[in-house]
Amino acid sequence: MNPPRQLLRRMFDAAVAAAQPALCLPPHLPPAPKGRTLVIGAGKASAEMARALEQHWSGPLQGLVVTRYGYSVPCQRIEIVEAAHPVPDQAGMDAARRIRAMVEGLTADDLVICLISGGGSSLLVLPDESLTLADKQAINTALLRSGATIAEMNCVRRHLSAIKGGRLAAACHPARVVTLLISDVPGDDPADIASGPTCADRSTCADALAILRRYGIAVAPHIVALLESGAGETVKPGDPRLAGSEIRMIATPQMALEAAAGVARAAGVTPYILGDSIEGEARDVGIVMAGIARQVAARGQPFPAPCVLLSGGETTVTVRGNGRGGRNVEFLLSLGVALNGAPAIHAIACDTDGVDGQEEIAGALLGPDTLERAWSQGIKPRDALANNDGHGFFQALGDSVICGPTLTNVNDFRAILIDAVSPPPSEV
Template identity: 55%
Template sequence: MSPDDRALLSRLFDAAVHAADPETALRRHLPARPAGRTVVIGAGKGAAQLAAAFERLWDGPLEGVVVTRYGYGCPTERIRVLEAAHPVPDAAGIDAARALFDAVRDLGPDDLVVALVCGGGSSLLPSPPGPLGLDDEAALNRALLASGAPISVMNAIRKHVSGIKGGRLAAAAWPARVVSLVVSDVPGDDPAQVASGPTVPDPLSLADARTLVASWRIALPPGAAAWLQRPEAAAPDPRDHRFARNEVRVIASARLSLEAAAAAAEAAGLPAVILSDAIEGEARDVGRVHAAIAREVAARGRPFARPVAILSGGETTVTLRGAGGRGGRNSEFLLAFAIAAEGTDLAALAADTDGIDGSEPNAGAFADGTTAARLRAGGLDPVACLGGNDAWTAFDRLGDLFVTGPTGTNVNDFRAILVRQRLNT
């Protein structure tokens, strides 16, 4: 890949992340000051940055607590920042969930709760219900992540196996008014799906959750499976009177970030198209489809004229097939893309806007039409790496990992493909 293409792809990613900057996003959505107290709560990989931005913008007294992933904290003055494990929850997450409940206890109707919610909150707020413990919730997370089910399905199940998700935290804050300011990382931007909706109830019922488990053939651990058969597993109904005064606002999303990246491409003299901001499916399959579209554009100028930057967002999934492989959904997407794009002049970047692809320290990776050949020349079989879910090793060997560190926001995956020249077929 040329240095110019790598630099442009990086600029497009930066434009997408900047569009979801916490202070920029919050400024347009601040609620009115209440007559009583203002309590800030929150969860997600960008929660600390949201809390710091809210402190800078809020004209009045406030207090509160938010939880973020280990290493994602930042300095705050009045809002306490806790850290816990992601993507598999730990005991610190249980303590954080309790701290959020403590923060909203004994509030009155004149008080305001501001919930800063973004992606990652599902894992950061374990609250095992009934007889279940942390091991049960961790086992549930591992089973869901390995299932290949879309995030909407995983969250629909999670919120019925929890003491905090599915609106339960907002119900505990009643009679205070709750305003949820949500940075969406889910396809379709349904705020009830972000972080499994700790302050936003969902109409999907317990029966719906059971149906999803069966239809996706998810092998739930015994504790979670047994709990889902109990009537008390049902999450609160959105029509519950405790939610009547609450408000929900999506303040940043993949759509807005992709539009910002498209504008950045246009400013660089390259036309841009957005396929979708809500693409789901198996990462490797989505990668192959993106490669097929890009090859069609390069070879025949359809469905888009070349040159062009092809952009997309959403959240793919990875079904674990290998043992010991390393890599997240973006690197897996990109390795499948690279195999299908071998021999072309295509260049691509796929990365998570929060700066972390799965559990690895990279946001994603770069790939082009030479990636597969360079891997073989270096002693790695790209097809075998893909088969073993070991995309991180492949891109690390080439020096093509894309490392940003925590970005302070999370609006899902970002993918950009540059189609510069005609492909000879």
Template identity: 55%
Template sequence: MLPPDERRAFLTSLFDAAVTAADPAKVIAAHLPPLPKGRTIVIGAGKGAAQMAKALENHWEGPLSGVVVTRYGFGVACSRIEVLEASHPVPDEAGLFASRRLFKAVSNLTADDLVIALISGGGSALLPAPPEGMSLADEIAVNTALLSSGAPISAMNAVRKHLSTIKGGRLAAAAYPARVVSLIVSDIPGDDPALVASGPTVPDNISRHDALRAVERHRLLLPPMAMRHLESEEATAPHPDDPRFAGNEVHIIESARVSLEAAAAEARRRGIEAVVLSDAIQGEAREIAHMHAALAIEVAKRDAPFRKPVVMLSGGETTVSLTGHGKGGRNSEFLLSLAIDLDGQPDISAIAADTDGIDGSQDNAGAFADGTTVARLAANSVDARALLDGNDSWSAFFAIGDLFSPGPTGTNVNDFRAMLVE
């Protein structure tokens, strides 16, 4: 068996390979449209928006201008594109200002102009734009209810886009008659471009009635003004067949599958076989952990369905239904649940982290766990199950020095999980 430090170095190398494969600087040039007759305007939102803007500036041969918004601390210096920062995952006034700036950037354009939209995960929170009658406080309350509900991303975005004046294709509609080319780094299981950042430039056929059904199904407690708006025709979002979208293009330039395959290649380069379980796993983080743990133990005990040594990789977006008041994101919650199931299994170790470098609202991307995690927590007078019950996974891994904190990565292709069975 590898010493603990070497295991972590190996798992970290896989995360690094996954993130490198999703670096906008490496892929954006292949997806750029031809120069237009008129102006080129750049807009963007998401945790990777600033890095995408920098990469675009480096490869665009003509004049351009524009504005993008990213999370606080995720900005990079650009020479021609303005980079704004706002709050994530809870919207703030800076996000309201950013939404207004993006609308202003695409106003008064002509059919000869081109809009390049740089969209990545996180854009929903970064672009608050409540409809008339709703306040920023209402939008924050909606966002808080969604994040604590355990609802899948498709349900959350169905609600978000119908309680917004910028999401659901509305920003692209505002740019008409200019053509809009959307370059998207997908953090969505299945890579539906309309779901990334709630699709500010990409409409879909999800209706406000779908949003109301999601509210009922997931028992969401939304502010009265939000419910009133959802129940009105004013909440209806543009449809994909709207003629304002006829000349637009949408390109997924990076996704979880590409990153997972890069991590698998890195593992094989280091002499360990790798398998990608799925790039689209959804569900409660602690429940998904049970499935992963059962599979790892099966491999450890019976060499099936994969022969060890092997590293099993997966991606997607799990959720957390909040019942406690602790700290931590979905990746650390996954790992704490996994660690409880793996207790006493010395030959299994794992990493789970968000590829944007931030898990939830803390400054770590995720953490490490193995068959000794629960025992080491107990040695520090920490009850793993009690912390899991309180949604306090961050405190668990902080107590034993197992948080993983690479800092902002400049991209976002959602969760990355790797389990090594030696």
């Protein structure tokens, strides 16, 4: 078997490569229309999606997509705008306003290709007319720190928006709309990817208000009034304006996990995919995964070693300390603390977009010697975990994974490699 760290990194790289737009987008392109072709979109992968589309589209087209700062790529016919993530900024709002204006006055002969990937909720920001950008920034920041799931966060975002929750597709009517999606959410629900700008939404203003109250997120009275009145309601299933709208899922977390599994098999390690939509507090998921890994290593249950446990999804971090957060490093640090140096167990946890939380760091690697190396430097792992400072912990050890913008986003990638079976404890 390859050295554990090297094999884990190869699996992560394979997961990212499987979701590259150049590979997964071309087979899903629709035929050219009689009229105009307009390309719009938002997300961390949207610029790379636009480039892949241009390279495989022979007819005329024009458009605009908005991506994260540092994620732009050169395009000839589609304008690329960069904006802030995960907290929106003026550039994102200006781009969203321009996109909304571009789709006005289309006809039934026209085609809109909408390129959507994770990150679009922050990048495609156009507040309800009763709200300001500052309102959206404050709510986004509070949601990110609250421990709410991505589905809950996006429910709130949809009902405070003038462009999400199906509103963008409705504005394109009567043109045909084909949305190409790269999923970064558990369950691959189109309504939750970038808060569903072209998807009908079953959730309600009452649901959004309940989420704010559930997590104790205080908002201004005019925001409460918007939700209580129902004035922020989204476009619902069956709306005739969405009759010409089609959703095509082109890349998913499951596809990425299967690519990583292929790398493991080629190395002689049996992969087991535990799930592509695991949620919950990152530190709690770490504890559970540590228990499973220990059982594999000690007893060969439920799987014999050598094996690798693969999982995806999107955990959450309720920030209570003053560390730098990051759900992947929080998971990994919790896993390490729970394993307490157990031999033969190595792990990697990274975000496939190359950014864990608000850091330009994808995640980190963990080995049986991680805690010992930390203690030798005077670093206390449990204190770092309590302070939500996984990034600081792994950076100090030189175990961060830094890959730069990956130009795609299929959520979190976790792999726990058990490379030998330890004898079980003696029975008394």
